[in-house]
Amino acid sequence: GAVVSQHPSWVICKSGTSVKIECRSLDFQATTMFWYRQFPKQSLMLMATSNEGSKATYEQGVEKDKFLINHASLTLSTLTVTSAHPEDSSFYICSASLISGDKNIQYFGAGTRLSVL
Amino acid sequence: QKEVEQDPGPLSVPEGAIVSLNCTYSNSAFQYFMWYRQYSRKGPELLMYTYSSGNKEDGRFTAQVDKSSKYISLFIRDSQPSDSATYLCAFFSGGSYIPTFGRGTSLIVHP
Numbered sequence: 463g464a465v466v467s468q469h470p471s472w473v474i475c476k477s478g479t480s481v482k483i484e485c486r487s488l489d490f491q492a493t494t495m496f497w498y499r500q501f502p503k504q505s506l507m508l509m510a511t512s513n514e515g516s517k518a519t520y521e522q523g524v525e526k527d528k529f530l531i532n533h534a535s536l537t538l539s540t541l542t543v544t545s546a547h548p549e550d551s552s553f554y555i556c557s558a559s560l561i562s563g564d565k566n567i568q569y570f571g572a573g574t575r576l577s578v579l
Numbered sequence: 580q581k582e583v584e585q586d587p588g589p590l591s592v593p594e595g596a597i598v599s600l601n602c603t604y605s606n607s608a609f610q611y612f613m614w615y616r617q618y619s620r621k622g623p624e625l626l627m628y629t630y631s632s633g634n635k636e637d638g639r640f641t642a643q644v645d646k647s648s649k650y651i652s653l654f655i656r657d658s659q660p661s662d663s664a665t666y667l668c669a670f671f672s673g674g675s676y677i678p679t680f681g682r683g684t685s686l687i688v689h690p
Contacts (some may be wrong), residue, residue, distance in 0.1 A: 494676055503587075504590065505667065505682035523599070555622045559676055565630075566611065566676055568623035568669070 464490050466559050468571025471510035475546055476579055483541045485556030492558035496568070497529070500553045512539040537545045546578045582606050585668055585681030594690050598655040602668035602681045605649060608680070611671035612644050614653045617683065618664045626666075627653065658688045 463526045465488040471498045475481050485495055498506040510531050518531035528550075530542040539558075543550055555573040559566055585602045592598055600614075611630045615623035627642035629635045635642045641654040654660055668681040 466622075496677070506680050508677070509614075511677060523663070553620065553646045561676075564673075565628070566671055567625060567628060568614070568678055569625065570615075573620065575620060 464522075464567075464569040465556075466558050466569045466571045468556050468574055470574060472575045472577075474577045474579065477547050478545055481543045481546055481576060483543075483554055483556070485539045485541070485558070485571050487537045487558040487560075487565065487569070490557075490558070490560050492539075492560065493536060494559040495533060495539040496557045496559075497531060497541050497544060498555045498557070500555060500573075506555065509541075512561075542577065546576070548578045551576055551578045582679055583668065583670065583681045586684055587682055589685040589687050591603075591687040591689065592658055594658060594660060594688055596658050596688070597664070598653075598658050598686060600653040600666050600668075600684050600686070602651050603649055604651070604670055604679075606670070606672060606679070607649070607671040608672035608675075610673045610680075611670040612642070612651050613671075613678070614640075614642055614651075614663045615667045615669060616662075617667060623667055655686075658686075660688050660690055662686060664689050 469484045475513045495512040509524045512531045512533040520526045533539040536576045552573045557568045557570045613628040617623040632646045639656045643652040665683040667683040681683045
C-alpha cells in the first residue's frame with residue numbers, strides 16, 4: 463500500500479522559534495499534498511493544499527506567512543511554523559494524493575504533535 | 580445545513596457486537612466515498628473506498644452507500660477492543676481533489 467512518512471512525530475520548541483515538518487510519499491509521486499491541523503477530539507481542519515512546483519493554496523483564515531509550505535519535489539512537502547507561539551500547539555497531519563485513473567485516494571502521514579512552550 | 584453530518588459519539592459497544600457507523604451528506608456531486616480509521620495521536624488510515632451505491636466488503640468491514648438517500652454506513656462485525664478509534668467518513672466529487680471529511684465518530688469497544 464501507499465506510504466506517507468511524516469517527520470518528526472513530536473516536537474517541543476520554545477516560543478518564537480520556527481519548526482519544520484516534513485511529509486514524504488515513499489512509494490508514489492504526489493503532485494498534490496495537503497496539510498491539516500487537528501485539535502483534540504475535533505475533525506481535520508484543512509490548512510492548505512500544496513502543489514508541486516507552485517505556491518500553496520491556503521484556506522481562509524490560515525496565515526500563509528506563519529505557515530510556510532514548500533512542495534519542492536513530487537515526493538516531499540514541508541510545513542514550517544514560523545515564530546511559533548503556544549496557541550500554535552496542535553497536531554499537524556499531512557496527506558498525499560495518489561491518483562490512478564479516476565481514483566483519487568488520500569494517504570495520511572502519522573502526524574506531528576507540536577508543543578510550543 | 581452542513582455538507583456532511585456525522586455523529587461524534589462516543590459509541591460504546593461490547594466486544595463481539597456489530598457496529599454501525601453512519602454519515603449523511605447533502606452534496607449531490609459527491610461520487611467517491613471513503614472511511615478512515617484514526618487512532619489517538621495518529622494519522623487517519625484508509626479502510627474502505629467505494630464509488631457506487633451498494634455494499635463493499637473487506638474482512639470484518641462492510642461499506643454501504645445509498646446515493647438516493649445520500650447516506651453511507653460502515654459496519655464492523657465481531658468488533659474487537661483494537662477497533663476502538665475514531666472513524667471518519669470522507670467524500671470526493673468528480674473533478675475535485677480536495678476531500679470533505681466528517682467530524683468523526685469515536686468508537687469504544689470494551690472487553
